[in-house]
Amino acid sequence: MKQANDGSYLTGATSGLSKHWQAIDWHKVEGEVRRLQMRIAKAVREGKSNKAKSLQWVLSHSFSAKLLAVKRVTSNRGARTPGVDGQTWNTPAKKMKGVLSLKRKGYKALPLRRVEIPKSSGKTRPLGIPTMRDRAMQALYLLCLEPIAETKADSNSYGFRPYRACRDAIGQCFNALAKSYSPRWVLDADIEACFDCIDHNWLLENTPLDKKVLTQWLRCGYFQSKRLFPTKAGTPQGGIISPTLANMTLDGLEQVIKKSCPSRRKVNFIRYADDFIVTADCRELIKENIIPAIQGFLAQRGLKLSEEKTRIVRIEEGFDFLGQYLRKYGNKLMITPSKKNMKDFLDKVREKIRGANGWKCADLIKTLNPVIRGWCYYHRCVQSSRAFAYATHIILNALRRWATRRHRKKNYKWIKQKYFSKSTTVWVFSCFIKIKDETVKLLELIKPTLVKIVRYYKIKGAANPYDPKYLDYFAMRTKLSNVRPVTI
Numbered sequence: 001m002k003q004a005n006d007g008s009y010l011t012g013a014t015s016g017l018s019k020h021w022q023a024i025d026w027h028k029v030e031g032e033v034r035r036l037q038m039r040i041a042k043a044v045r046e047g048k049s050n051k052a053k054s055l056q057w058v059l060s061h062s063f064s065a066k067l068l069a070v071k072r073v074t075s076n077r078g079a080r081t082p083g084v085d086g087q088t089w090n091t092p093a094k095k096m097k098g099v100l101s102l103k104r105k106g107y108k109a110l111p112l113r114r115v116e117i118p119k120s121s122g123k124t125r126p127l128g129i130p131t132m133r134d135r136a137m138q139a140l141y142l143l144c145l146e147p148i149a150e151t152k153a154d155s156n157s158y159g160f161r162p163y164r165a166c167r168d169a170i171g172q173c174f175n176a177l178a179k180s181y182s183p184r185w186v187l188d189a190d191i192e193a194c195f196d197c198i199d200h201n202w203l204l205e206n207t208p209l210d211k212k213v214l215t216q217w218l219r220c221g222y223f224q225s226k227r228l229f230p231t232k233a234g235t236p237q238g239g240i241i242s243p244t245l246a247n248m249t250l251d252g253l254e255q256v257i258k259k260s261c262p263s264r265r266k267v268n269f270i271r272y273a274d275d276f277i278v279t280a281d282c283r284e285l286i287k288e289n290i291i292p293a294i295q296g297f298l299a300q301r302g303l304k305l306s307e308e309k310t311r312i313v314r315i316e317e318g319f320d321f322l323g324q325y326l327r328k329y330g331n332k333l334m335i336t337p338s339k340k341n342m343k344d345f346l347d348k349v350r351e352k353i354r355g356a357n358g359w360k361c362a363d364l365i366k367t368l369n370p371v372i373r374g375w376c377y378y379h380r381c382v383q384s385s386r387a388f389a390y391a392t393h394i395i396l397n398a399l400r401r402w403a404t405r406r407h408r409k410k411n412y413k414w415i416k417q418k419y420f421s422k423s424t425t426v427w428v429f430s431c432f433i434k435i436k437d438e439t440v441k442l443l444e445l446i447k448p449t450l451v452k453i454v455r456y457y458k459i460k461g462a463a464n465p466y467d468p469k470y471l472d473y474f475a476m477r478t479k480l481s482n483v484r485p486v487t488i
Contacts, residue, residue: 017097018093019092021092033064033065033143036055037143038468040052040147041464041466044152056208059144060140060143061104063099065140069140070095070136070139078129084112084131084223085132098132101133102133107137107213107216109134109216110131110134110220112130112220112222112236112239114126114229115127126237128222128236128239130217134220134239138217138240141209141213141241142244145208145241147466149244149248150466151464151466151467152248152251154251154252155462156172156270157250157254158270158272159271159272159274159275162465163463163465163474163477166272168458169270170322170381173270173321176270177279177326180331183265183266183280183315184328185283185313186279186313186319187277187290187311187312188277188309188311188312188313188319189277189294190305190310191274192304192306192309193234194246194250194273194303195235195237197304198233198234198246202249207248217239217241218231222236243273249301250271250274252297253271254271260292261285265281265285266279272322277321283312315333316328323337323338323379324337324379325337335383336387349368349398350394352364357406361431362433362443365429365430365431365443365445366443368395368445368446369445372395372448376448377451380453380454381453387448388449391448392447395448396429399419399445403415428447429444430444460473
C-alpha cells in the first residue's frame with residue numbers, strides 16, 4: 001500500500017476510505033512502529049533524553065503509528081462503547097477517518113462519560129469512558145511512552161505490562177518464599193484509590209510525554225447524571241494510557257524499599273498494579289524501616305496506603321494475593337486458589353444456572369464454558385487439584401438441580417442419560433447440536449478436574465521487549481507459550 005507520512009493522499013468518497021483501510025499491510029506497519037520504539041528505548045538506556053524526546057515526536061506524527069492506534073481501539077472489548085459524543089468507529093471508512101483526525105494541533109479532549117462498576121466488597125469503582133478520538137490519541141501516545149516505561153520499570157512489577165501477567169507475580173512469590181531459609185514475615189499492602197488520587201502536578205513534571213496533550217487527558221472532567229465535574233487528581237480508569245501512567249508513578253518503589261534496609265535482610269518486593277507485597281526476616285524491620293519509606297514515597301505522589309487492606313503477617317498464617325492463597329506448612333509453601341476467589345467464582349456459576357430456567361442445554365453450556373475456562377486457566381499454574389475437584393462437585397450438583405427442575409416427573413437415571421455423557425472415564429454434562437453443514441456435534445461443559453495442572457516459568461525480571469538482546473528470549477516464550485504440563 002502506497003503511503004504518505006501525513007495520509008494526505010487519502011481523499012475521495014467513503015468507499016475509497018474503506019478500500020484503503022482494507023489494503024493496509026499490518027505486518028509492515030507494526031515493523032515501522034517497532035523500529036522507532038526500539039530506538040526510543042536505546043536512547044533512554046544511553047541517557048540521551050533529548051534524542052528520546054525527538055523520536056517520540058517522530059513516532060506520534062507517524063502515519064503507521066496512527067493506523068496502529070486506531071486498530072487497537074477498534075478491536076478491543078470496549079470498541080462498541082461510546083463516549084459522551086455517542087460515536088463508535090465500526091466501519092472501515094470511519095476507522096480511516098479516525099486515523100486522519102489524530103492531530104496534535106488544535107486537539108482538545110472531551111469530558112469522560114463516567115459509570116459506576118460494582119466491586120465485590122459492595123462498593124463501586126468509577127470508570128471514565130473517553131470518546132473514540134481521545135482513546136485513539138491515548139493509544140498513539142502510549143506507543144511513544146511504553147518503551148520508556150519498560151526501560152525504567154521495576155524488575156518485579158508485573159501489572160499492565162507487555163509479556164507479564166499475574167502468574168509471573170505468583171511465580172516470583174514462590175521464588176522468594178518457597179526455600180527453607182526464605183523470609184517469614186510479609187507486608188501485604190494495597191494503595192488506597194491509586195488511580196483516583198495521583199497528583200496531577202507530579203505526573204506532569206515526571207512523565208516524559210507531551211505536556212500539552214497529557215494535561216488535556218488529566219483535566220478534561222467527566223459527565224455523570226448529566227452534570228459536568230472537574231478532575232482535580234488521578235488518571236481515569238478506562239483510559240488506555242492510564243495503567244502505564246499509574247505504573248510509572250509507582251516505579252522506583254522497589255529501590256526505595258531496598259535502600260531503607262542497608263543489609264537487605266531477605267527483602268523482596270513483588271507488585272502487580274497497586275497491590276504489592278514486601279518480605280523481610282523480622283516484623284520490626286517492616287514497621288520501622290519499610291513502611292515509613294513506602295509512606296514517604298507515596299506521599300510525594302499524592303497517595304497513601306490503605307489501612308484496611310494493609311497488614312503484616314507471618315507466612316505460616318497465610319495471606320491472599322491476586323486471587324491466590326499463600327501459606328507455608330513447615331518448609332513447604334502451598335499456593336492455592338483463595339477461598340474468596342473460589343466463592344465468587346462458584347456464586348457466579350450458580351447464579352447463571354439459576355437464571356437459565358427455560359434455556360436450552362446448549363445455550364447454558366455456551367454461557368458457562370467461558371467462565372469456567374477463565375477461572376481454571378488462571379489457577380492451573382498453582383496447586384489447585386483439590387480446588388478443581390471441589391468446584392466440579394458444586395457445579396455438577398447445581399446442574400443436576402437445574403435438570404431436575406426441568407423434568408420434575410423423570411427419575412435420575414433418565415436425566416443422567418439425557419444430559420450426561422461419558423467422556424473417556426468420567427461423566428460430563430453435554431448435549432448434541434447441529435452445525436452449519438447439518439452434521440451433529442457433541443457439545444461438552446468444561447470440567448475443572450480435566451484441566452491439566454501446568455508448570456509455568458516466570459519471565460526474567462530484567463527482560464525488556466524493546467531491547468534487541470532479549471528478542472530471541474521473547475520469541476522463544478511466545479513460541480512455546482512458556483507453559484508445560486506436569487504429572488500430578
